Amino acid sequence: MRAFATLINALDSTNKTNLKLEAIDRFLLEADNDDKLWFLALFTGKRPKRNINTTLMKQWAIEVTGIPEWLFQESYAAVGDLGETIALILPQAHHYVDRTLTAWMNRIIALKDSTEAEKKEFVLQAWNNLPTTERFIFNKLLGGSFRLGVSSKTLINALARHYQMDASTVTHSVMGDWKMGEVTFENLIKGHYTDTQLSKPYPFCLAYPLEKDLNELGDVKDWQIEYKWDGIRGQFIKRDNEVFIWSRGEELVTDQFPEIRDILRQWQGNFVIDGEILVVKEQEVMNFSALQKRLNRKTISKKLLEEFPVQVYAYDLMEWEGDDWRQKSMLERRQQLEALFFLNPSPHLHLSKVITIDHWEALKSIRENARSINSEGIMLKHKVSLYHTGRKKGDWWKWKIDPLTIDAVLIYAQKGSGRRSAYYTDYTFAVRHGEHLVTIAKAYSGLTDKEIKEVSRFVNKNALEKFGPVRTVKPELVFEIAFEGIAFSNRHKSGVALRFPRIARWRTDKTVADIDDIEEIKKMIH
């Protein structure tokens, strides 16, 4: 595992993309084929099921070190990662067991049928025979969650560079449902398995936020204008009478939306459609909180289907009758998409409406009104644009409505995890509720490093609670919180839930007397 540990260490400590690419390159040269495959699997989310729960791991670590549990918790709060905390508090290893990543993975998978005592023996043995970094990686391997220092995009770029291939080809090759043991690394990267896979989605084409004046875009007639919807972006694939639905997170969600799946099975033609899954009731799009009720369910009850019926708004056509259409123009793709819908009329699937206007000025009021139909803004797609892999500047723009904002006061702070564990980065905010304060949102982002340091200093000075990870602070610092939507919620103390709350800015000009009242905030819900 040494080569893998060296790689992780390198990826983890530098933030220079070039050094990361170099480190991956070195690993690809040094590691054996199975290890490379595991590397890919772990970083693209194809990890085996967790066989040892974290409570047990924590318990064993406490047992080995003999420290009290509260001290373990304090250490955990300072480190921000359980696997790392355990790796650090254990006594130094006295021996070293050199196994390949694959050998470790095979042993970890084999734990599935072990008794708890056998699991414990295995884990304690490993801890006792690995230096800190490898011990940490081992804990991560046990846990399954593996997000360390490299995005899948960087990884794809590194692979593409190493094999001198096109990044989008590699993306296509490694996406999808391949299994360990059924493929070899080189063949997988080079796309030897892609043809046989009916389910394979394409990478989505994404838009950049609009950063220029509308008039600079040229003739309004050159653009296809649509509403931007706040649901789940999906890819709807039908090939050889089989239907697959992929979410943008590269998850196969076919069976979560049976009403769509069953209709598509009846459709004529072979195709890949890009569209949005939304809850639509009486021809009105519901906001995201309604759709959330449909997500991550093991079974979809009849009641749920009736209460939160979903529909698809189709944006684009990526493949038609086995041909990749991504290199054709938006105009051609849209025409074929319309033809496909004409061929298969059904109440659950619709074309995304094209907004026709004569001049750019008219678009402004349309955007202003978008929120009233639960749309999050406007999409602008050039009629000659190709269907790109990822983001490409200039062809597709999103012009979102301005977020809603409130002023709230910081009341709890917690140290972040991972990179952010040295400072208080996770905040809870409150607004006024008569004479009292009521929590309204948690937010993790939006401040600069410098501001985070300043807030951390404030938290250190004004902490009312000393133990555990959460610090209660004097309600003094006021922040403007931006969010995309608001809905009633009985899970939140305040009675409302905000969608995508984040810190817009630190209002150093305001005091706690200036924050918003919850009753006023509720009036934002329509």
Added chain:
Amino acid sequence: MLQFRQEGIYCIPGNFFIDPWQPVDFAVVTHGHADHARWGMKNYLCHHFTVPILKSRIGIDISVQGLSYHESIHINGVKVSLHPAGHIIGSAQIRMEYKGKVCVVSGDYKTQNDGLSAPFESIKCHEFVSESTFGLPIYHWLSVEQQNQHMQNWVLQNQTNGKTSVFIGYSLGKAQRIMKALVGIAPLHVHYSIAKLNQAYESVGVKLPPYNIINLQEDIKQVDTHIVIVPPALADSKVIHKIPHMANAICSGWMQVRGSRRWRSADAGFAISDHADWQGLLDVIKATEAEKVYITHGQTAVFTKYLNEIGILAEEVRTVFGNEEEELEKT
């Protein structure tokens, strides 16, 4: 015998302060770091090796008396002596004896022998004042040999890749350790602020490896693929980018934790500290056999609670030594 006053730690019968943070008549100073040796005292007493540091940092005309380790003087009937703390050059624990009672204020200390400062000596006492900068069980340092090996390997790897190894470390203590660790691996260049403190080492007879002095304002192409050591203040500065093909490393105890390494976003982080690690703190405190332990700067709440749980009477004390920010720069 000890009192924790607004001005600093006070020795009642001796009528003097130890590392005070407000101006007083008589200050006994444990070591030359800025949060322990402050400006404005009428008289200073410290180890001989700390004298040139105080003079260079506070002022050439201060009233300062130097003492050797184990040499004792009497101040208002209190027998005062200095004992090696192993933190940096000249760093001392202050031992105070009065009517048979012994108190020790240790300042900052480490138990590892860095080969530059006199190694830590443990002293039996009734009351002991200890820091707790790294008072969590996640902190334990590799041996000095292992640390040196890691740094050397990193430099060699950088050289293979045509890169210049830039180390960021506090100019008093850490920089000299890095120099010593990398002697003979590649030519050493140090920022002039570090060179100034190197002189303090050399003036008291500590032998440092040969080094060149650089000024980042000037042309520095000659350092390419060599080793450069700069103080933390320059880590995020623009001038540092004048160093050709830079790969940078931070040397600090905080680098033990991934989160801190990534936050600082250097290319490498080495957990090397001039403070004691968890086990070091515990070993030292146990060896004093003190009846009462006072815990100052660092993980005060957690460490105090733990000591009390294992049967060592401990109390948390508020001081102004090194807040979190500064320590990130210094340790």
